[in-house]
Amino acid sequence: MSQVQESYDYVVVGAGVAATSAVKGIRSQDPSGTVAVLGSEPDRPVYRPDLSKALWLDAEKSLDDSWLSGDLEDDDAVDLLTDTTVSAIDPGAHAVRLADGTTVTYGKLLLATGAEPRTLDLQPGPRVLYYRTAADYQRLRTLAGPDSHVVVVGGGYIGSEIASALVQNDVSVTLVLDLEDVQEQMFPRALAASLTKAFTDRGVTVVHGSVSAGEDTGDGVRIRLDDGTEVVGDAAVVGVGVQPRTGLAEAAGLEVDNGVVVDEHLRTSAEDVYAAGDVASYPDALLGRRRVEHVDQAEKSGEHAGKVMAGAGEAYEYTPIFWSDIFDAGYEAVGETKSDLDMVEDWKDGQLGTGVVYYLKQGSVRGVLLWNVWDSTDQAREVIRETRDAPLDDPEVLRGRIPFG
């Protein structure tokens, strides 16, 4: 591991995808400026989507393929400092303070601190994993053998991806849903119900209830639901949402509002301090101010922030996509895909196998879900742009707007 220096041209707080992408952005403009990447995790930066998908489903792939630090380690002017927690930032002094008391000064600072799991009255432990890091993946690998039983809490991204990955690795799974169906906040009713059925058809036990408490018992886990039901297993994977890590920014008096507020150049309210990725509330060129917790945003906004820090002038005008796979189905999506918006569903032959779902507010499409439909995210952005400028009187005209199948 590198030794920390007293001063750098660029300091990046956080060592996830936004951080490594920022270094790429910096290097595209500034071939030799000094960079420190400071991450509190013991591990090197990792491509997080692999932890819940490819590393379980692609037998050819190992964690060695998922580390993102190669370019950083090859660059003599970049110090990657893992196990290094920043305890305060001082924009006035252009300095950050590390947990061990060291002060490091910077020319430009990027906050790429990401998001941290929401926790329940269920302490993280060797068998209770709030699943987010490479260490969590490695730990789950040791716990999730073919004879094991894993309790997955939450039917969002983590819950649906991990439950699907585990069951495809012959692990017995109980999935605890506080809502009726998997990804119910995003998918139309019938699609969410068909996904829940896909889990039960593959032998997953679905239990309904909100987890209120539980514990790691040393040789297993005991999880309690709000109706008093107990669910036991060898391990628990908990995915009940995340919250942006804004503590450093707040303590330093930066503007924070559901994330560190940045402008179209990803600049925070403090001079020479930028933010990108899950932690940043940014003005999306299509959708307005928002915060996005998906890897495409981490990559693109991180790289853009790096470029701007190193002197580039362009605004960030990208609207990110996101995607997921559940068993043999998959999707890409753009924008706000919330099932409490108005929805227009366009399915091939009326079946749920292939289709497009448009999510609308007051006649304007705010999001598009492309279910088993690929290479159409640019068209999805076009529909969002068009209907933002000219809201639809009759949203049903959207059927067939993005051709598929």
Ligand SMILES: NC(=O)c1ccc[n+]([C@@H]2O[C@H](COP(=O)([O-])OP(=O)(O)OC[C@H]3O[C@@H](n4cnc5c(N)ncnc54)[C@H](O)[C@@H]3O)[C@@H](O)[C@H]2O)c1
């Ligand atoms: N494919 C992707 O883009 C992808 C994949 C994995 C993770 N992520 C990101 O990781 C983050 C975390 O994912 P996540 O799955 O934890 O969050 P999520 O918000 O997607 O899902 C949280 C789920 O937990 C449920 N829940 C909340 N409280 C509960 C309780 N007490 N008991 C039982 N269930 C409860 C909610 O109903 C919801 O289904 C998100 O920001 C997500 O965007 C993205």
